[in-house]
Amino acid sequence: MKKNVGCIVAIVAVLAILAVWFVKMYNGLVTKDEAVSSAWSQVENVYQRRMDLIPNLVNTVKGAADFEQSTLQEVVAARAAATQVKIDPSQLTEENIAKYQQAQDALSSSLSRLLVSVERYPDLKATQNFRDLQAQLEGTENRITVERQKFNQTVQSFNTSIRRFPRNIVAGMFGFDKKGYFKANDGAENAPVVDFGTQE
Amino acid sequence: MKGNRTQRKSAIGENPQHQAYHRISRWIMGLVMSCGLLFAPVPASSQGIPSPANPPRLVNDFAGILDQSAAGLERLLRAFNDSTSNQITIVTVSDLGNYDPAQFAYEIGEQWGVGNRKYDNGIVILIKPKTENGNGQAYIAVGYGLEGAIPDAVCKRIVEDEMIPFFKQDDYAGGLLNGLKVILPLAAGEISAKEYMPSSGGIIAVFVAFILIVVVVSIVSAASRKGRGDRFGGPHDEGVGSGLGTWWLLTSAMNGGHHSGSWGSFSNGSGSFGGFGGGSFGGGGAGGSW
Numbered sequence: 001m002k003k004n005v006g007c008i009v010a011i012v013a014v015l016a017i018l019a020v021w022f023v024k025m026y027n028g029l030v031t032k033d034e035a036v037s038s039a040w041s042q043v044e045n046v047y048q049r050r051m052d053l054i055p056n057l058v059n060t061v062k063g064a065a066d067f068e069q070s071t072l073q074e075v076v077a078a079r080a081a082a083t084q085v086k087i088d089p090s091q092l093t094e095e096n097i098a099k100y101q102q103a104q105d106a107l108s109s110s111l112s113r114l115l116v117s118v119e120r121y122p123d124l125k126a127t128q129n130f131r132d133l134q135a136q137l138e139g140t141e142n143r144i145t146v147e148r149q150k151f152n153q154t155v156q157s158f159n160t161s162i163r164r165f166p167r168n169i170v171a172g173m174f175g176f177d178k179k180g181y182f183k184a185n186d187g188a189e190n191a192p193v194v195d196f197g198t199q200e
Numbered sequence: 201m202k203g204n205r206t207q208r209k210s211a212i213g214e215n216p217q218h219q220a221y222h223r224i225s226r227w228i229m230g231l232v233m234s235c236g237l238l239f240a241p242v243p244a245s246s247q248g249i250p251s252p253a254n255p256p257r258l259v260n261d262f263a264g265i266l267d268q269s270a271a272g273l274e275r276l277l278r279a280f281n282d283s284t285s286n287q288i289t290i291v292t293v294s295d296l297g298n299y300d301p302a303q304f305a306y307e308i309g310e311q312w313g314v315g316n317r318k319y320d321n322g323i324v325i326l327i328k329p330k331t332e333n334g335n336g337q338a339y340i341a342v343g344y345g346l347e348g349a350i351p352d353a354v355c356k357r358i359v360e361d362e363m364i365p366f367f368k369q370d371d372y373a374g375g376l377l378n379g380l381k382v383i384l385p386l387a388a389g390e391i392s393a394k395e396y397m398p399s400s401g402g403i404i405a406v407f408v409a410f411i412l413i414v415v416v417v418s419i420v421s422a423a424s425r426k427g428r429g430d431r432f433g434g435p436h437d438e439g440v441g442s443g444l445g446t447w448w449l450l451t452s453a454m455n456g457g458h459h460s461g462s463w464g465s466f467s468n469g470s471g472s473f474g475g476f477g478g479g480s481f482g483g484g485g486a487g488g489s490w
Contacts, residue, residue, distance in 0.1 A: 042482075046482075046483075131353075131356065132353035132356070132357075133353075134356075135352045135353040135355065135356035135357075135486040136351070136352050136353055138302075138352070138486060139351075139352030139355075139483065139484055139485060139486055140352075142302050142303075142306070142483035142484070142485075143482050143483035143484060144483075145303075145483060146306060146481070146482055146483035147482065147483070
């Protein structure tokens with residue numbers, strides 16, 4: 001009899017410890033998941049910041065005599081397309097992120113073509129308004145690089161933790177899925193904007 | 201540490217009866233070992249980014265271009281850190297490695313943790329002097345918390361209009377001081393980016409306004425204190441507005457710059473620097489080259 005009671009107490013104690021452990025693991029995953037969401041919102045912020053600069057840039061460039069219209073229209077179209085692609089922060093799958101990145105990269109390359117053609121208009125380049133815009137654009141590109149890097153780090157920490165035993169069991173039970181990364185890109189994003197500032 | 205461990209282990213090994221004892225002591229050893237790991241120096245995480253000096257300094261003249269002015273700049277920035285908690289660090293390097301200036305300055309800010317963890321109010325001013333085979337580069341990186349006070353376009357103007365003209369003549373300390381003349385009041389919130397932006401004339405107007413305020417306040421406070429001979433109380437007058445702090449720091453520093461050797465008379469910021477506060481950077485800022 002006495003032995004039985006001891007057994008039950010031991011089992012209850014083990015179960016209680018397991019339950020606490022389980023809750024801790026689950027909460028840890030929730031915290032990491034939230035960190036990814038907040039890193040994502042920072043990424044969206046900086047991309048939005050770039051989109052907000054574009055109308056101002058287009059207007060400034062438009063003022064320059066006979067600036068080629070096709071380049072401008074391309075930027076406007078790419079911006080409109082990029083605005084369409086929005087991701088629900090709970091659906092940060094690889095496909096969704098790839099889609100988002102594709103739209104933003106298209107905008108990046110049309111922007112860089114615009115900035116390359118500005119090189120042919122020294123008067124425009126010399127205006128204070130354009131110089132300020134240039135600084136803001138460069139800063140925004142830097143911010144995009146930084147926030148993407150921070151997002152990837154957060155995702156990596158999340159993905160690692162849901163794949164590790166025994167957390168993978170908890171993750172599987174509650175449907176924590178692997179999240180997507182930003183792929184290092186083929187230079188479309190980072191090259192030109194930084195370049196043209198240092199030329200002269 | 202290793203020697204310590206074997207020594208203890210052999211001591212315990214002489215008592216074969218106390219197996220539990222053995223296990224516990226090994227566990228404790230493990231704990232001690234991991235504590236040791238915690239305190240071990242952190243290896244430089246990426247090549248090219250220097251680690252902060254020990255004890256930490258705000259002026260890190262790795263390129264050796266500031267000479268004796270470094271001490272004065274250090275005192276100025278410490279005083280500014282003490283009075284506003286904004287941490288501004290100056291870093292000079294002779295080589296940026298494979299980084300571009302923006303990345304380099306960002307990495308320094310992020311890895312050193314310049315600025316307060318809560319407010320992210322750090323600034324990194326990076327200078328790579330011009331050499332025979334490379335352009336000079338200057339970059340101001342701004343922590344998250346100061347991005348609003350010092351936008352990128354303002355950083356660009358500070359670098360191009362206030363600093364580079366001096367740097368071109370190899371007057372690095374002069375250029376830094378001239379840039380700080382704008383950065384300090386901006387970071388302290390004494391002037392806004394808009395006030396600086398229209399032209400550099402704006403800042404002069406603000407300085408003139410400050411001087412006028414000093415004079416007026418001094419006269420008023422002197423008049424209100426009857427029976428004192430000295431009508432224009434000293435610069436330490438309690439009546440002086442709090443916004444004058446930076447102005448006072450700067451004029452002291454600049455006077456020091458003109459008469460070499462008088463840095464010592466600038467006593468405001470002689471306190472020690474407690475180290476960087478873990479601030480974070482988001483890629484804000486701008487730079488230029490010459």
